[in-house]
Amino acid sequence: MAFLSLDDLDLTGKTVLVRVDINVPMENGKVTDMSRIERIVPTVRDIVAKGGKPVLMAHFGRPKGKEVPEMSLRHLVPALQAALDLPVAFAEDCIGGPAKRAVADQAAGTVVLLENTRFHAGEESNDPMFAAALAALGDIYVNDAFSAAHRAHASTEGIARLLPSAVGRLMAEELKALDLALGAPQRPVAAIVGGAKVSTKLDLLGNLVRKVESLVIGGGMANTFLAAQGIDVGKSLCEHDMAETAREILKKADEAGCTVILPSDVVVAREFAAGAATETLAAEACPADAMILDAGPETVARINATLEQTRTLIWNGPLGAFEIPPFDAATLAVAARVAELTEAGTLVSVAGGGDTVAALHAAGVADKLSYISTAGGAFLEWMEGKTLPGVAALETRQD
Missing domain, CATH: 3.40.50.1260 (Phosphoglycerate kinase, N-terminal domain)
Structure with a gap:
């Protein structure tokens, strides 16, 4: 298996759409297991170090195409900021005006977190128009969510065909380990x-x-x-x-x-x-x-x-x-x-x-x-x- 990595692309001044898995357990508004958040840190920080502006896409729970307040990714902003040690701005939607404004206002050295992709039915149906709306927000696509790679969703499969694409550090590590186990x-x-x-x-x-x-x-x-x-x-x-x-x-x-x-x-x-x-x-x-x-x-x-x-x-x-x-x-x-x-x-x-x-x-x-x-x-x-x-x-x- 051969994939482009973060080291193969010029990220300087580019908006990098990063698919991550931060579907973490929560209790009383607090994250109870930071493992998944901690594992995306190398990718996000490397993008920043290479001059890129990371915009995070993720799902949370199973809202089935509807807005469910308790499944908003807004709740994860404090945990993300603590793990990344970077400012994290939140966009009220993952496409459209709120997402475009958040991306347009993003300063170097900061992160934007888009709202739950599964608030839109087009995510799980891999709707081409929804994938295109996501792709319109950035210049490069990076998938760092192997745990969601078995889903042919807009943010995991559709968007990868619309932008220059690469694997993140976590995804690369996972694929290498799996190849060592069954590939070769x-x-x-x-x-x-x-x-x-x-x-x-x-x-x-x-x-x-x-x-x-x-x-x-x-x-x-x-x-x-x-x-x-x-x-x-x-x-x-x-x-x-x-x-x-x-x-x-x-x-x-x-x-x-x-x-x-x-x-x-x-x-x-x-x-x-x-x-x-x-x-x-x-x-x-x-x-x-x-x-x-x-x-x-x-x-x-x-x-x-x-x-x-x-x-x-x-x-x-x-x-x-x-x-x-x-x-x-x-x-x-x-x-x-x-x-x-x-x-x-x-x-x-x-x-x-x-x-x-x-x-x-x-x-x-x-x-x-x-x-x-x-x-x-x-x-x-x-x-x-x-x-x-x-x-x-x-x-x-x-x-």
Whole structure:
């Protein structure tokens, strides 16, 4: 993949429209997690340093084409100013008069934040006229929102075809990390895929068994695979109607030479509650009145032994019901080993997805992996082997 970067364009005196993802959690009018805002700082500050004037475009929530006051980006101005250490002016709309005036009045060394792009229905429908109205505000387009790149929206795909376009620092970092993980990885490659349901990750599993040497399946998904092999999983979360599909995935893995690792021992309980009484049993010994809520220590040892022979790891989803101790034990133990191997330089580790990131933070190792993607759906679709419209539009600009 080849993309223009900020270093390939002359930004002097240019208005640079920057698509960012600052869709952050808020409580009582305050941002409770600054991660996404902090990650756009290098791009914005570099544009300023190169003589450009950054104008930020973003969505916030799901207003569905209508103005929803509580979803206004105005609320984020204080947090942006604090993170960027630059003055941030707010435009009451992302197109039309308010946006044009804010851009016309923008001084060097300042930032303009446009109102929520999703206040207009043309954003999500990728309406050409809406994309053109956005493009009319600037000279150059920079996409720094990989997490929104799987959406063919006006501010992620349509506008990229109307202006000279480049990737921002965060987007470039993300694409480089993902290419290292699946594009041109060091082998052997392993993937850890967890989560509640097989049905939500069919495309992902189907793609991975052809691209990795080892596939670890955890969480509620693992129960479905165990049941598909005739193992009684008691009252565990399980999609029994997906049994045939699970068997097909295992067959494809076998044909592709991919080793699938399922729990050989499990932690069970009669209730899903903190401090619940637990037992660690062989996977095929789950009592009829119990639930499998985590992988056991034998399984963890098998996973870690595989990782020691692995050079690249992609991780999406926890191994158990990590939200409630003690059902986080397997996820935390594997996370610790991944961090150790990464720090030792023997493993390239790329992780993504909300639950995965939360689990890695809980394990205290989020800063020790090679790369953690803040993207949710985009990271998943990339793992599924799908073309991301917002990325493809930037590649097209190289012609």
